[in-house]
Amino acid sequence: MRAVSLKAGQIYVKDDAPDPVPGFGQVLVEVKACGICGSDLHFAKHGAEMLALGREMGGMTVLDPGPELDLDQDVYMGHEFSAEVLEVGPDTVAPEAGTLVTSIPILFTPEGALRPIVYSNEVAGGYGERMLLSAPMITEVPNGLDFRHAALTEPMAVGLHAVHKSRIAPGEGALVLGCGPVGLAVIGSLQLKGIDTIVASDFSPTRRALATTMGATEVVDPREEPAFDAWMRAGGAKPLVCFEAIGVPGIIDSVLKDAPHSTRLVVVGVCMETDRINPFFGISKELNVQFCLGYDPMEFADTLRAIAEGELAVAPLITGEVGLDGVAGAFEALGNPDEHCKILVTP
């Protein structure tokens, strides 16, 4: 089959990618749409560094692709997908062929080993024609929801999870730094949770407009007004939860420096490089930093429900659609935040 591969840093379409065959507990699906995730852009650039950090940690993470991942061989990616069931594996209970589904991007082998559908030399991802899913991980897409919107479940669930981890409560306010897909997902979930002061900061006017659409009550261009000044003006006296959805070196320290006393910082942007901080800033103001990753199955299912019931309007986030041959160009295009938010691959 055809699938996009990252090999030695280059994105290309491989015409003879292995055809996946469903084993026990697995389902073969045809990919309908798969969003391009910022973490894939990071990985294409900083993959080797990330693997080295993972090894240094001893691989204690769901992101860990295992010691066997070889960046000089084909690496398959794509974890934000919706798909249609083609064939159910032997002795497996699963939705029948033709059903539109989505899934947490985790595949179990017939032997029960866990394989993240994130970066792999073997496990096909959503940037290809077909892939395998695990029957117990599959969720049917309800309400006749468009497959394009269903593909947004995964990134939106990241936002819901970050909001849950923040333990933000009514009466508290939020400042969201960075209005890419993750920041917008956070804003959407904050709005659903009834948070009534949501200040969002981004250099891009397009993204600030999307932030307003998703529920931000105040948007700011940090070149015109520092984000924390905008927060003081709009939210001032409230306890503050700051969501860092930028994920580049220097952001965490700038929050530690500028945040008000007792601010809770939720790090939801994925910075794969070594960073510098001044602990003294955090100590002086008794700040809290919560690092976040992913979501749990309930959060994933609840996000799909919220999208299907129209509570989370994800359509405005989709700014482009490409076939497999357009993926390399889409990786380039996503570097320009004024042009794009979420590009879907529709193989």
Added chain:
Amino acid sequence: MRAVSLKAGQIYVKDDAPDPVPGFGQVLVEVKACGICGSDLHFAKHGAEMLALGREMGGMTVLDPGPELDLDQDVYMGHEFSAEVLEVGPDTVAPEAGTLVTSIPILFTPEGALRPIVYSNEVAGGYGERMLLSAPMITEVPNGLDFRHAALTEPMAVGLHAVHKSRIAPGEGALVLGCGPVGLAVIGSLQLKGIDTIVASDFSPTRRALATTMGATEVVDPREEPAFDAWMRAGGAKPLVCFEAIGVPGIIDSVLKDAPHSTRLVVVGVCMETDRINPFFGISKELNVQFCLGYDPMEFADTLRAIAEGELAVAPLITGEVGLDGVAGAFEALGNPDEHCKILVTP
């Protein structure tokens, strides 16, 4: 009067320090004992850096000595004290002369301005014969408690505060990195809170013995067994709260790297230098970092009560006593963790 001063990086005894005169709301006291705090050692070494960081932050901290602090003039220190009331200021309600007291190290001027008793060109601290306290901040020392032990209230309150901030609960376990006075204070409070797995790590056998005295259930020399290995052996399956009570660059990142998933790191050591971290470690394992400083008035009062009622046995922590002339030497001696834990200045 005589008082120790830090001037241009040198500790010396100034024979003609200004005699403090109590104004409205203030009390003149004779210092009975004052502990030498690790943060004073840090400040003597990194004072300029700390002031620069404070200015960068905009001075939003109780530690901020204000823009006027001049390191080339006499700086008075000493914030862990017990003292005897000598004279009560005009129109002021306070314990009568002869009463043994301690206080949160904050002085209000008669005009109501707040002056931390930490580092100051003007406000006398506990490394001197006499000082001013604020009547509303004073707590009488109960139960005929020895003035030496009462002087330990402040550092022990730091430990109680860190334990409160950690929200550690029965069924969870603790790993305390560093068994200087702060780490030992944390261990004492954990034991009082009924935490039954308290692993403590320190290079020094003397400090490991003190950790056991204070309530550690397992001590480890990290040169013989990595601290997190010791934790896995002793506490393994329990949720972990890790207290970082070392405060030097590199420690936070090593915790992010080695800690189990979902560990809460409480930073109670004060690192005044720029540090390097890999956010990816924290993200991959959804770690939480709570920076801590100080305590609140209730925690201070509760700590004094616990010491006075014998729940917190602080006597073993006191390993030395010097007069004002011995302070410079004591600053040197505290560099050797096998020789000393807490040295009291008894002017």
